[in-house]
Amino acid sequence: MDSLDSTIESNMLMRASSRSSCLLCGQEGKALYLALKDRLFGATGSWNSKRCPNESCGLIWLDPMPLANELWKAYGTYYTHSYRESSAKVGFLRRVYRGVGKRRWEKKVRMVYGPPQGRLLDVGCGAGEGLLFLREMGWQVQGVDFDENAVNAARKMRLDVQRGSLKEQSFPDGTFDVVNLSHVIEHLPDPIETLAECRRILKRGGKLVLFTPNSSSLGHRIFKGDWRGLEPPRHLHIFSAKSMRLALIAAGFHDLRIYPQTALSINYESILLRLSPGRTCNRARRNWTAWVFAQLLAIMETAIQKRKPELIECLVAVATKE
Numbered sequence: 001m002d003s004l005d006s007t008i009e010s011n012m013l014m015r016a017s018s019r020s021s022c023l024l025c026g027q028e029g030k031a032l033y034l035a036l037k038d039r040l041f042g043a044t045g046s047w048n049s050k051r052c053p054n055e056s057c058g059l060i061w062l063d064p065m066p067l068a069n070e071l072w073k074a075y076g077t078y079y080t081h082s083y084r085e086s087s088a089k090v091g092f093l094r095r096v097y098r099g100v101g102k103r104r105w106e107k108k109v110r111m112v113y114g115p116p117q118g119r120l121l122d123v124g125c126g127a128g129e130g131l132l133f134l135r136e137m138g139w140q141v142q143g144v145d146f147d148e149n150a151v152n153a154a155r156k157m158r159l160d161v162q163r164g165s166l167k168e169q170s171f172p173d174g175t176f177d178v179v180n181l182s183h184v185i186e187h188l189p190d191p192i193e194t195l196a197e198c199r200r201i202l203k204r205g206g207k208l209v210l211f212t213p214n215s216s217s218l219g220h221r222i223f224k225g226d227w228r229g230l231e232p233p234r235h236l237h238i239f240s241a242k243s244m245r246l247a248l249i250a251a252g253f254h255d256l257r258i259y260p261q262t263a264l265s266i267n268y269e270s271i272l273l274r275l276s277p278g279r280t281c282n283r284a285r286r287n288w289t290a291w292v293f294a295q296l297l298a299i300m301e302t303a304i305q306k307r308k309p310e311l312i313e314c315l316v317a318v319a320t321k322e
Contacts (some may be wrong), residue, residue, distance in 0.1 A: 128154030260312030
Protein backbone atom coordinates (compact mmCIF):
# COMPACT_ATOMS: atom_id res chain seq x y z
CA MET A 1 0.00 0.00 0.00
CA ASP A 2 1.59 3.36 -1.02
CA SER A 3 1.65 6.46 1.23
CA LEU A 4 -1.41 8.06 -0.42
CA ASP A 5 -3.55 4.93 0.01
CA SER A 6 -2.48 4.53 3.63
CA THR A 7 -3.29 8.17 4.35
CA ILE A 8 -6.76 7.85 2.80
CA GLU A 9 -7.34 4.72 4.91
CA SER A 10 -6.33 6.58 8.09
CA ASN A 11 -8.92 9.28 7.40
CA MET A 12 -11.99 7.04 7.66
CA LEU A 13 -13.52 9.43 10.21
CA MET A 14 -13.16 12.28 7.70
CA ARG A 15 -13.49 10.96 4.18
CA ALA A 16 -11.06 12.35 1.62
CA SER A 17 -10.25 12.14 -2.08
CA SER A 18 -7.04 12.34 -4.07
CA ARG A 19 -5.95 15.76 -5.42
CA SER A 20 -2.78 15.10 -7.36
CA SER A 21 -2.65 18.17 -9.62
CA CYS A 22 -2.63 21.93 -9.09
CA LEU A 23 -6.03 23.62 -9.15
CA LEU A 24 -4.57 26.73 -10.78
CA CYS A 25 -2.20 25.51 -13.48
CA GLY A 26 -2.83 21.76 -13.71
CA GLN A 27 0.72 20.62 -13.01
CA GLU A 28 1.31 17.44 -11.04
CA GLY A 29 2.12 18.33 -7.45
CA LYS A 30 5.29 17.32 -5.64
CA ALA A 31 5.20 15.95 -2.09
CA LEU A 32 5.95 18.63 0.48
CA TYR A 33 4.98 17.17 3.90
CA LEU A 34 3.76 13.72 4.90
CA ALA A 35 1.53 12.59 7.78
CA LEU A 36 0.73 16.01 9.22
CA LYS A 37 -1.54 16.00 12.28
CA ASP A 38 -3.90 18.62 13.66
CA ARG A 39 -1.99 19.66 16.79
CA LEU A 40 -4.10 22.76 17.34
CA PHE A 41 -7.76 21.72 17.52
CA GLY A 42 -7.63 17.92 17.55
CA ALA A 43 -9.28 16.98 14.24
CA THR A 44 -8.73 13.35 13.28
CA GLY A 45 -6.53 11.98 10.53
CA SER A 46 -3.12 12.17 8.99
CA TRP A 47 -2.60 14.54 6.07
CA ASN A 48 -0.13 14.97 3.22
CA SER A 49 0.51 18.22 1.37
CA LYS A 50 1.83 18.94 -2.11
CA ARG A 51 3.36 21.97 -3.80
CA CYS A 52 2.99 23.01 -7.43
CA PRO A 53 6.44 22.88 -9.09
CA ASN A 54 5.56 25.76 -11.43
CA GLU A 55 7.69 28.71 -10.22
CA SER A 56 5.02 31.20 -11.34
CA CYS A 57 2.44 29.45 -9.15
CA GLY A 58 3.69 27.48 -6.12
CA LEU A 59 0.24 26.66 -4.70
CA ILE A 60 0.25 24.26 -1.72
CA TRP A 61 -2.69 21.91 -1.10
CA LEU A 62 -3.73 18.80 0.82
CA ASP A 63 -3.60 15.47 -0.98
CA PRO A 64 -5.78 13.66 -0.11
CA MET A 65 -8.24 16.47 0.62
CA PRO A 66 -11.31 16.14 2.88
CA LEU A 67 -14.60 15.92 1.01
CA ALA A 68 -16.63 19.12 1.13
CA ASN A 69 -19.46 17.52 3.09
CA GLU A 70 -16.98 16.20 5.68
CA LEU A 71 -15.22 19.46 6.49
CA TRP A 72 -17.53 20.35 9.37
CA LYS A 73 -15.86 17.59 11.38
CA ALA A 74 -12.65 19.64 11.51
CA TYR A 75 -14.28 22.60 13.28
CA GLY A 76 -15.77 21.15 16.45
CA THR A 77 -13.48 23.15 18.75
CA TYR A 78 -12.40 25.86 16.32
CA TYR A 79 -11.82 29.23 17.97
CA THR A 80 -13.84 31.44 15.58
CA HIS A 81 -17.04 29.52 16.23
CA SER A 82 -17.82 30.70 19.73
CA TYR A 83 -18.41 34.28 20.73
CA ARG A 84 -16.53 35.33 23.85
CA GLU A 85 -19.14 37.80 25.11
CA SER A 86 -22.08 35.65 26.12
CA SER A 87 -23.94 38.10 28.34
CA ALA A 88 -24.90 41.75 28.43
CA LYS A 89 -22.77 42.23 31.54
CA VAL A 90 -19.33 43.19 30.29
CA GLY A 91 -16.47 43.36 32.78
CA PHE A 92 -13.50 45.71 32.65
CA LEU A 93 -11.17 43.28 30.85
CA ARG A 94 -13.87 42.44 28.31
CA ARG A 95 -14.42 46.15 27.60
CA VAL A 96 -10.67 46.55 27.10
CA TYR A 97 -10.69 43.57 24.76
CA ARG A 98 -13.58 45.01 22.75
CA GLY A 99 -11.83 48.36 22.53
CA VAL A 100 -8.65 46.78 21.18
CA GLY A 101 -10.67 44.63 18.77
CA LYS A 102 -12.60 47.61 17.46
CA ARG A 103 -9.41 49.60 16.86
CA ARG A 104 -7.95 46.61 15.01
CA TRP A 105 -10.98 46.43 12.73
CA GLU A 106 -10.98 50.20 12.23
CA LYS A 107 -7.34 50.03 11.10
CA LYS A 108 -8.14 47.13 8.77
CA VAL A 109 -11.18 48.91 7.34
CA ARG A 110 -9.29 52.14 6.73
CA MET A 111 -6.42 50.27 5.11
CA VAL A 112 -8.47 48.44 2.50
CA TYR A 113 -12.14 49.42 2.61
CA GLY A 114 -12.15 53.16 3.18
CA PRO A 115 -14.88 54.80 5.29
CA PRO A 116 -18.25 53.05 5.70
CA GLN A 117 -19.97 53.31 2.35
CA GLY A 118 -22.70 50.74 1.93
CA ARG A 119 -23.31 47.02 2.12
CA LEU A 120 -20.62 44.63 3.28
CA LEU A 121 -20.73 40.82 3.25
CA ASP A 122 -18.38 38.82 5.47
CA VAL A 123 -17.92 35.30 4.09
CA GLY A 124 -16.89 32.84 6.79
CA CYS A 125 -17.89 35.28 9.51
CA GLY A 126 -17.78 32.72 12.35
CA ALA A 127 -19.73 33.91 15.37
CA GLY A 128 -19.89 37.43 13.93
CA GLU A 129 -17.51 39.35 16.16
CA GLY A 130 -15.94 41.15 13.20
CA LEU A 131 -19.38 41.92 11.80
CA LEU A 132 -20.38 43.44 15.12
CA PHE A 133 -17.44 45.83 15.02
CA LEU A 134 -18.11 46.72 11.38
CA ARG A 135 -21.78 47.39 12.11
CA GLU A 136 -20.77 49.71 14.92
CA MET A 137 -18.61 51.61 12.41
CA GLY A 138 -21.60 52.24 10.18
CA TRP A 139 -21.53 49.46 7.58
CA GLN A 140 -24.70 47.62 6.56
CA VAL A 141 -23.46 44.11 7.29
CA GLN A 142 -24.42 40.57 6.41
CA GLY A 143 -22.56 37.32 7.00
CA VAL A 144 -22.35 33.73 5.80
CA ASP A 145 -20.91 30.73 7.64
CA PHE A 146 -21.40 26.97 7.34
CA ASP A 147 -21.21 26.27 11.08
CA GLU A 148 -24.63 26.10 12.77
CA ASN A 149 -23.36 27.00 16.24
CA ALA A 150 -21.49 30.02 14.90
CA VAL A 151 -24.54 31.23 12.98
CA ASN A 152 -26.74 30.86 16.06
CA ALA A 153 -24.24 32.84 18.16
CA ALA A 154 -24.19 35.63 15.55
CA ARG A 155 -27.98 35.78 15.40
CA LYS A 156 -28.15 36.22 19.17
CA MET A 157 -26.41 39.55 18.56
CA ARG A 158 -29.10 40.41 15.99
CA LEU A 159 -26.72 40.04 13.09
CA ASP A 160 -28.00 39.04 9.64
CA VAL A 161 -26.02 35.81 9.19
CA GLN A 162 -27.02 32.89 6.97
CA ARG A 163 -25.82 29.31 7.15
CA GLY A 164 -24.24 27.49 4.21
CA SER A 165 -21.85 28.23 1.38
CA LEU A 166 -21.75 31.58 -0.40
CA LYS A 167 -23.17 30.10 -3.60
CA GLU A 168 -26.15 28.59 -1.73
CA GLN A 169 -27.29 32.08 -0.69
CA SER A 170 -28.11 33.05 -4.33
CA PHE A 171 -27.55 36.76 -3.76
CA PRO A 172 -28.60 38.88 -6.77
CA ASP A 173 -25.93 40.27 -9.09
CA GLY A 174 -24.30 43.47 -7.86
CA THR A 175 -25.61 43.34 -4.28
CA PHE A 176 -22.58 44.40 -2.22
CA ASP A 177 -20.07 47.23 -2.10
CA VAL A 178 -17.51 45.07 -0.27
CA VAL A 179 -17.10 41.31 0.14
CA ASN A 180 -14.67 40.31 2.88
CA LEU A 181 -12.90 36.94 3.23
CA SER A 182 -10.69 37.16 6.30
CA HIS A 183 -8.65 33.95 6.54
CA VAL A 184 -11.31 32.01 4.64
CA ILE A 185 -9.90 31.33 1.17
CA GLU A 186 -7.45 28.74 2.54
CA HIS A 187 -10.39 26.74 3.95
CA LEU A 188 -12.27 26.32 0.65
CA PRO A 189 -12.36 23.16 -1.50
CA ASP A 190 -12.85 25.29 -4.65
CA PRO A 191 -11.47 28.78 -4.02
CA ILE A 192 -11.82 29.89 -7.65
CA GLU A 193 -15.55 29.16 -7.64
CA THR A 194 -16.01 31.22 -4.49
CA LEU A 195 -13.90 34.11 -5.82
CA ALA A 196 -15.97 34.15 -9.03
CA GLU A 197 -19.17 34.21 -6.97
CA CYS A 198 -17.77 37.13 -4.97
CA ARG A 199 -17.17 39.00 -8.22
CA ARG A 200 -20.72 38.30 -9.42
CA ILE A 201 -22.40 39.71 -6.30
CA LEU A 202 -20.20 42.82 -6.13
CA LYS A 203 -21.42 46.09 -7.56
CA ARG A 204 -19.35 47.61 -10.37
CA GLY A 205 -16.45 49.29 -8.61
CA GLY A 206 -17.02 47.13 -5.53
CA LYS A 207 -14.10 45.54 -3.74
CA LEU A 208 -13.21 42.01 -2.73
CA VAL A 209 -10.87 42.03 0.26
CA LEU A 210 -9.18 38.88 1.52
CA PHE A 211 -6.55 37.94 4.07
CA THR A 212 -4.66 34.64 4.03
CA PRO A 213 -1.37 33.06 5.21
CA ASN A 214 1.56 33.45 2.82
CA SER A 215 3.15 30.13 1.81
CA SER A 216 6.40 31.92 0.85
CA SER A 217 6.79 33.56 4.25
CA LEU A 218 9.90 33.61 6.38
CA GLY A 219 7.99 31.76 9.07
CA HIS A 220 7.17 28.88 6.74
CA ARG A 221 10.81 28.68 5.65
CA ILE A 222 11.94 28.53 9.29
CA PHE A 223 9.30 26.26 10.84
CA LYS A 224 8.47 24.07 7.80
CA GLY A 225 5.97 21.39 8.91
CA ASP A 226 5.44 23.20 12.23
CA TRP A 227 4.35 26.42 10.51
CA ARG A 228 1.00 27.57 11.89
CA GLY A 229 -0.23 28.54 8.42
CA LEU A 230 -0.42 24.88 7.33
CA GLU A 231 -3.17 23.97 9.83
CA PRO A 232 -4.25 20.57 8.45
CA PRO A 233 -6.95 19.54 7.72
CA ARG A 234 -8.72 22.94 7.69
CA HIS A 235 -6.30 24.77 5.38
CA LEU A 236 -6.90 23.07 2.04
CA HIS A 237 -5.07 25.52 -0.26
CA ILE A 238 -2.24 27.82 0.84
CA PHE A 239 -1.25 30.69 -1.44
CA SER A 240 1.78 32.79 -2.22
CA ALA A 241 1.39 36.21 -3.83
CA LYS A 242 1.96 34.58 -7.22
CA SER A 243 -0.64 31.86 -6.80
CA MET A 244 -3.14 34.30 -5.28
CA ARG A 245 -2.82 36.53 -8.33
CA LEU A 246 -3.45 33.53 -10.60
CA ALA A 247 -6.54 32.56 -8.61
CA LEU A 248 -8.03 36.08 -8.75
CA ILE A 249 -7.41 36.35 -12.49
CA ALA A 250 -9.00 32.92 -13.04
CA ALA A 251 -12.07 34.20 -11.16
CA GLY A 252 -12.38 37.21 -13.49
CA PHE A 253 -10.61 39.95 -11.52
CA HIS A 254 -7.93 42.04 -13.22
CA ASP A 255 -7.75 45.25 -11.18
CA LEU A 256 -6.02 43.82 -8.12
CA ARG A 257 -3.35 44.62 -5.56
CA ILE A 258 -1.58 42.33 -3.10
CA TYR A 259 0.09 43.57 0.09
CA PRO A 260 2.15 41.90 2.83
CA GLN A 261 0.80 41.79 6.39
CA THR A 262 2.63 40.73 9.55
CA ALA A 263 0.90 38.19 11.82
CA LEU A 264 2.24 37.86 15.34
CA SER A 265 -0.20 35.05 16.16
CA ILE A 266 1.16 32.85 13.36
CA ASN A 267 4.73 33.43 14.57
CA TYR A 268 3.79 32.65 18.16
CA GLU A 269 1.84 29.46 17.47
CA SER A 270 4.50 28.23 15.03
CA ILE A 271 7.00 28.44 17.89
CA LEU A 272 4.58 26.56 20.18
CA LEU A 273 4.24 23.81 17.57
CA ARG A 274 8.03 23.56 17.21
CA LEU A 275 8.35 23.26 20.99
CA SER A 276 5.72 20.46 21.09
CA PRO A 277 6.96 17.86 18.56
CA GLY A 278 4.36 15.17 17.94
CA ARG A 279 2.00 16.62 20.57
CA THR A 280 -0.95 18.97 20.70
CA CYS A 281 0.44 22.36 21.67
CA ASN A 282 -0.95 24.19 24.69
CA ARG A 283 -2.55 27.37 23.33
CA ALA A 284 -4.52 28.13 26.48
CA ARG A 285 -1.57 29.20 28.60
CA ARG A 286 0.77 31.96 27.43
CA ASN A 287 4.38 30.81 26.92
CA TRP A 288 6.29 34.02 27.53
CA THR A 289 9.55 32.79 26.04
CA ALA A 290 7.77 31.87 22.81
CA TRP A 291 5.93 35.19 22.91
CA VAL A 292 9.17 37.16 23.12
CA PHE A 293 10.70 35.25 20.20
CA ALA A 294 7.50 35.77 18.19
CA GLN A 295 7.76 39.51 18.83
CA LEU A 296 11.38 39.51 17.66
CA LEU A 297 10.44 37.62 14.50
CA ALA A 298 7.63 40.09 13.81
CA ILE A 299 10.06 43.00 14.25
CA MET A 300 12.45 41.33 11.80
CA GLU A 301 9.65 40.90 9.26
CA THR A 302 8.61 44.53 9.63
CA ALA A 303 12.19 45.61 9.00
CA ILE A 304 12.42 43.68 5.73
CA GLN A 305 8.84 44.27 4.58
CA LYS A 306 9.64 46.90 1.94
CA ARG A 307 12.62 45.06 0.46
CA LYS A 308 11.30 41.49 0.74
CA PRO A 309 7.47 41.60 0.90
CA GLU A 310 7.29 37.97 -0.21
CA LEU A 311 8.70 36.92 3.21
CA ILE A 312 5.91 38.41 5.35
CA GLU A 313 3.52 36.01 7.10
CA CYS A 314 0.22 36.98 5.45
CA LEU A 315 -1.18 38.40 2.24
CA VAL A 316 -3.87 41.04 1.83
CA ALA A 317 -5.48 41.06 -1.61
CA VAL A 318 -7.81 43.81 -2.78
CA ALA A 319 -9.57 43.20 -6.11
CA THR A 320 -11.97 45.68 -7.73
CA LYS A 321 -14.84 44.64 -10.00
CA GLU A 322 -14.39 46.62 -13.24
